[in-house]
Amino acid sequence: MEFEQAWLNYTKKGSCDMVDQLTYICVKAQNSGQDALLKSSVAELQRAFSGFFGRQLALCRSSEADKWDSKTEHGIYLALLEGMQPESYHVYEENGEITIEASDSRGILYGVFELIRQVQTDRARKGMKIFKAPAMPLRMLNHWDNMDGSIERGYSGNSFFFQNDRILVNERTVTYARLTASVGINAVVINNVNVKDAATWLITERYLDKVRELSDTFAAYGIKLYLSLNYAAPIELGELENADPLSEEVRNWWKKRMALVFDKVPNLGGFLIKADSEGRPGPFTYSRTHADGANMLAEAAAPYGGIIIWRCFVYNCQQDWRDEKTDRARSGYDNFIGLDGKFLDNVILQIKNGPMDFQVREPVHPLFGGLTQTNQMLEVQIAQEYTGQQRHLCYLIPMFQEILKFRTYVQETDDRVEDIVSGKTFGQHNCGMAAVANTGDDANWTGHDMAAANWYGFGRIAFEPELSAEEIAKEWIRLTYGDDKQVEEALLFLLMHAWEAYEKYTAPLGIGWMVNPAYHYGPSVDGYEYSRWGTYHRADHEGIGVDRSHEGTGYACLYREPNASIYDDKERCPDALLLFFHHIPYTWKLKSGKTVIQHIYDTHFEGVAIVDDMVDRFMKLEGKLPEKPYLRMLKRFLHQKEHAREWRDQINTYFYRKSGIPDEKGRKIYGGVR
């Protein structure tokens, strides 16, 4: 399959005085010839300068520096030196020379991409000085790719990691690694957390040589390969009768297995596990805890520096909709809070941003701020499962930013989600942020060309959470489409309004789940209302929402104060989350001064209006954007425009029919059938 270069398309640029005299790259490091990362760094610089300026940078050893004429020729120095934070880098210009310093070669590579980014976005200036250190130790992508080549919740074609139960390593893999590394992502899980069939065999000799090849390819870009693991592997591989984490036999099996795996793939980062969730096997089968399960694996992987990432997405997916006491939102917290402090140090709990499942709006997961003695990782989803499946534009970085800035009040300062998963709050090292990936083998990688901004933005924000979503968006636009002001303004407007628009024309006031079951695309207000999934809106003719206050399921009380009191109180709960926490009459006045029902009508009309505006602005870019991506995006935007109306009309009609309350503004709602 053909593929493009996304934001690494090094197209011709005008001259730039800072780099005009650069003619060589000089690596100051011992054994630099053997370091694959340094090789990648040099090659990337060469590729970029060749693309931008048509200039070939020569590579020289530091001892050969005198062969260059220091008046007319300058170099880029890549220097490994002691004493800097891991993965951090300095990039600075002095007397025509550019230096990139770091204490590890990953830092050098990130510095190289920083320099390229600066040049490519025309920010490189004489005297520039940049120091950066990543906020989060682990910055990870989770691919939900299956070995048959399909991708669970994939909206960009098929897998480029797997095909017909084989692992692929090819030119596309390298480009993927370059793109991923360029935004500072340092870990990648290649296979679906629902590990079935052939994927269970990834940890066997059937695949380990090829896993090694892939992990080496990644390593050259500073990326650690991780695998999703089948908790029941000892059984499914036909070697044991059970997978009890306290059984000596099972524990030994895993020790031997880890020895084999890390012997074959020494670079391997570790494993991601979805256990006892949505039908996946786990320690519950043996009346053991998640800690028992995770620690067994962690103990076996520890000698090799392996990390066990254990997902907290555990809930009863066989709920009876008639049961109003069970609350899926509570389940992650209830399942894990009692295990705080019981996990080994090489275990990380991976916690979704919200308590449900990647809805367009959810409160922050109460395990953040709940757990104090456990390594934690924030899981977000850039695959737009519930946010338009890359047919709608939905730039998610503003949402991630809100989540990262959320104050948990676990302590007086440094208590934000960002602080916790950066390791600041509790001084942890095994922590970070993971995103369920949005890539596939489509030529543009992400189905919607602009969905690449979520891939780009995720890496950037995990590295530098202080960047604003807007800064990131601007960077991505300039890198991808160059420096045309009109293009930048238009695409920036689109990106910055997309989430707001999507929220407005879909699910109001934090209620979520008004989607078609199973495939999660398009409106269906009652689609999940009578299901087994624990996902209800409880709308009747008088009101809507789930009572999660202390009088209801008590979920609101899982937060620390003052969050708990705020959420618990209808009067103080933020409008955006009101229906998540409370059952509210349609006639209730929101803080905005509008009634709930009028808010529903208004936001749905507003959401469509924003999309119309977005599409108008986009269409003015005809001729300004390259034709291929323009036409690809146009098709999606025209669909979004129509589909936003479908959302608006179904939601408004549903609530008009149910409540009987007309729109104050008398707009067309398709309710009146007599």
Next chain:
Amino acid sequence: MEFEQAWLNYTKKGSCDMVDQLTYICVKAQNSGQDALLKSSVAELQRAFSGFFGRQLALCRSSEADKWDSKTEHGIYLALLEGMQPESYHVYEENGEITIEASDSRGILYGVFELIRQVQTDRARKGMKIFKAPAMPLRMLNHWDNMDGSIERGYSGNSFFFQNDRILVNERTVTYARLTASVGINAVVINNVNVKDAATWLITERYLDKVRELSDTFAAYGIKLYLSLNYAAPIELGELENADPLSEEVRNWWKKRMALVFDKVPNLGGFLIKADSEGRPGPFTYSRTHADGANMLAEAAAPYGGIIIWRCFVYNCQQDWRDEKTDRARSGYDNFIGLDGKFLDNVILQIKNGPMDFQVREPVHPLFGGLTQTNQMLEVQIAQEYTGQQRHLCYLIPMFQEILKFRTYVQETDDRVEDIVSGKTFGQHNCGMAAVANTGDDANWTGHDMAAANWYGFGRIAFEPELSAEEIAKEWIRLTYGDDKQVEEALLFLLMHAWEAYEKYTAPLGIGWMVNPAYHYGPSVDGYEYSRWGTYHRADHEGIGVDRSHEGTGYACLYREPNASIYDDKERCPDALLLFFHHIPYTWKLKSGKTVIQHIYDTHFEGVAIVDDMVDRFMKLEGKLPEKPYLRMLKRFLHQKEHAREWRDQINTYFYRKSGIPDEKGRKIYGGVR
């Protein structure tokens, strides 16, 4: 795959004075040795008598009759003679001899099955005299089997006609033919009306030899094989660029094709076509009419006696739910009424029983009584697509009976649907009744053991519509499970209450479509409400129903008087169809004296109560029924019991939440969430 004998299990019986002295079968017909049907008739008698009485009946020519001792030995005479109606038969006993007379060997075979049925159900008596002639010329099964072995809307396993794109002819095929012929079915379409992939090639040399083998197997039981045809075959077989029915090239292509097909398979009955429907190709592509399309095929098939059966299930399946003017119910009528009289004599229009699609309750299709110069066939569905998918029991013969007895008022007498499709009304010969089949390769053929009563009953009622559903049920029970009175009473109760119960706990007052989209199983009140399928209930907080009166879509006016006036008037429209024809407030008083909303609540509680009673009665048969079918059925009945509650609770909750009107009787409805 293992298979059972269904209602042809000839198990041991006590003696029966009428048949005690029978020792031989005598065939009085010329060239009887060459007639496969007569051979089948003899073999069936031998098999039955061997099973019932452990007696081998010898076969003798009529010239050898004197070799038997006429005092102690008697025979069954199969006599072909002139002058009787096609397919009709006499069966009578005289002086110890039993005679089966007919003018064709199909009549003989049906007489044989009549005799067997009489013996098996202990109704055979000395002096018996039975004359029967089938009411409908065509009595047909439509299988929706795909060549990959799957069955569209199949709930009984995979196809036994196809596997991996091959045609199967084996022992099961013969048993299928025996079962099918035993109830008088004389035509079978083996492949899905949605003709795709390999099935398009059934009319090519790739498959015709095997089609011939199958058609010969069927012919030995008086069954004509039909094929579903791909209208676009000339294109899809790669031979022509278009399929315009008025193009000489296309017409010649079909003539040559028919010549080939009938040369290879001279027994072939003809073809069934779904054109311009749900994405299937058809003459609309070329701005031609259905008559143009059907007549082109009919002309090509006529020299070989081939029949073209053209489905009237044509509607816009891309409707906008906001559009309240378009009415799917009208579409079959609107598409075909103008073509009345334009079809060749070997074309039959196949019309579904109702204007929508096999819902548990629909009015009769207005084309019946609308068309007066066109051959018509009634299509019903014994595959329980919308009636519980053979996991719920739903005996459909009472429904079919209502449909057949429906007066169209197309003339003063003989105006019932039954009269039209029997040929009585307009003197037609190419007409009859077809059922979408419910069989598959499950051991018991129909998934639910008792669903076999629908297969059995369909054949019986198409042959003898004057039989009551209860008589047919009794026959089927006795044939299948013997003469235990307790078994008969219990199963009869189950069969006779099943449709009523299913209607009660599912969709009220004729509204239909409250099912999960795509797979059509289980409740989802709004599942089709905002879809493109033209299937809406238009429920709001005040009322529900579709206005199809003269003030609405005008559908009610498509009927002849007095039906039109009755349906058009809320006050006169039967309760069972009220919401089909009118949008009615929940507080409206029905003829029953109940409000609509109270009717909804009551029927849903009643439906569940009936199922509970059914299951109780069934469970008393433990030990009385053979263990295997008992356990199979028990599993399904227990599921039905639970699933009926799911229906009840979802529907009642939905309407309570929407209307806010409480149940007068204060029963538990899961609406009140505060």
